[in-house]
Amino acid sequence: MQITETLAEGLKREYQIIITGADLDARVTEKLVEAQPEVAMKGFRKGKVPMALLRKQFGPRLLGEAMQEAVDGAMQDHLQGSGDRPAMQPDVKMVNENWKEGDDIVVAMSYEKLPEIPAVDFKAVKLEKLVAKPADADIDEALGNLAASAQNFETKKGKAADGDQIVIDFLGKLDGEPFDGGAAEDYPLVLGSGSFIPGFEEKLVGLKAGDEKSIDVTFPAEYGASHLAGKDVVFDITVKEVKKPVPAEVDDELAKKYGAESLDALKGQISERMAAEYTGAARQVLKRKLLDQLDTLVEFDLPSSLVEAEAGQIAHQLWHEENPEHQGHDHPEITPTDEHSKLAVRRVKLGLLLAELGQKNEVKVSDAEMTQAIMMQARQYPGQERAFFEFIQSNQAAQQQIRAPLFEDKVIDFIVELAEVTEKQITKDELKAAVDALEDE
Incomplete structure (x- = not known):
């Protein structure tokens, strides 16, 4: 087996793999010898079928298996030896299409490798954490809305x-x-x-x-x-x-309609809910500002294949949002715009960076965290929670869709812990303006 590099340009790599006919023949023979004791044919006792007959009967199929195994093995050996991590599944093509049994196999393999991610100086990250607390007026407004709903x-x-x-x-x-x-x-x-x-x-x-x-x-x-x-x-x-x-009176009776023991208890529940909403909104702002800084702190080459795939996905998703009447994929070809490509570059860059930071710092999503997240999503399907849970358990892609945002949030928390963070007290309206500004960017 021989592997020769034919292209090394940026992150792009191309190789020629040659697997000799003798190597393939040896692999087929090994498989036949291994299977011979269990094979029985008419006119022969079990395990006594001549090798020539076995080769004639099973050789073509075993040759195909040997070819696939040889190519896969050569590719894995190369990746382990080089340390390359392909951004997407390598493209493998047979070069000598007129190949016949006994000839060497010549295969071309190409891929883009993931880039080396430079280290991040977390001390250079400076963040402002917005803090908003529910004011009495906010709670009174919420009580008024509840009273109107219970009119x-x-x-x-x-x-x-x-x-x-x-x-x-x-x-x-x-x-x-x-x-x-x-x-x-x-x-x-x-x-x-x-x-x-x-x-x-x-x-x-x-x-x-x-x-x-x-x-x-x-x-x-x-x-x-x-x-x-x-x-x-x-x-x-x-x-x-x-x-x-x-409108209903704002009193203990109103509180009882909403499952609280008293008006004071209802006020406490409203305050807790508002505090949680404000904290979540403030985190959105903090996360965006952190990602903006990370985007400018480090630079590295990006695999064009990942960027193109991401741009296509963004364009496809936005097209469906703008054309909700089309539920399937029987629509015209969607060509990504420059804006789609620009957003794709940011997403791919930050995705690779956060993945690398999480891996290097051993950030992990626990089984308990996954289970809790799955259960929360299952509540969106009343009466079908068990079926949803079983589907997720048997579907690796679905599990990854749930794990990915959990992992990203944990990496974000890790970076925030190491960054320089100052707090700023603001009002509800100021927090709303900060969140609205994110949508305008």
Whole structure:
């Protein structure tokens, strides 16, 4: 076996691998000798089939296996000896396509290797950690929102307005005849809630208790009941009562509606939730600023194959976000733009850097952390948690999708611990502005 380097340009490497015909023949013979004791053929006792007959019967298949094993072995030996880590699966092609049994095999192997990552001076990383605490006004605002959500309705005089609740009897008719599901009595409907088909609620605004009215509406073309889809119908309406929304009182009773023992306990829960939200938002800002600094602190060559693949993935993902009606991949070819490529360069660079820092500093994601993350995701599939858990356990790619962000966050935490970090107290609005600024960059 002979390996010759034919290209060493930047991160690109190309090699010619020659595997002799004698080596292949020896590999096939070894496999035949190993299998001979277990082979039985008509006219021969088990283990007594002549080698020539075995070679004729099984030689072609074993030759294919020997060729694959020889090429794979040569590639692995080279990678172990050189220390190269291919950025993607090496491209291996047979050169002498007119090869016949007994000839040497000539294979071309090419790949881009991962670059050497320079050391990072963590002391040069200077970060500002934003700290926001829930103010009393923030908690009061949240309580007001909860009270509005838990609103009651009280009878009012006069005309119904958007947001009011009206109690109605209604009867729907298609071509003058009542249809199934088109009638109800004493039905409480909040105007503007979108509970009924388009055009229904809007035509009830301005009515008052005791009014009777017939309204014309059209069922949507995609309506679930096919006999009503796209049909023009008439609803006879009788208004029984008009009610105005009244926010619930901010008291212990409101707290109990939301599972708290008292108003003070509810305030405590709101404060804890807000604090956690503020901490998460502040971490987003800190992480972005850290990644921005790391992007400028170190420079190294990037495998073009990884950048091109990442740019293609970014372009593909953004295209689907802009065209949500296309669920599959039966769409025109998507060509990455310069902006996609620029973002891909950053992602690949930071991804390689964080992976290297994590590996060198033995950052690991524990089994307990993985299990917790899987369980949190499983909650998104009520009733199917067990099936989701089993799917993740049997799917290495799915496991990696969960492990990757956990690993990245742990590497970020490791760097922050070593960096120079100062804290800055800010308000909720200032924190929101900082997070909004990330989306504009």
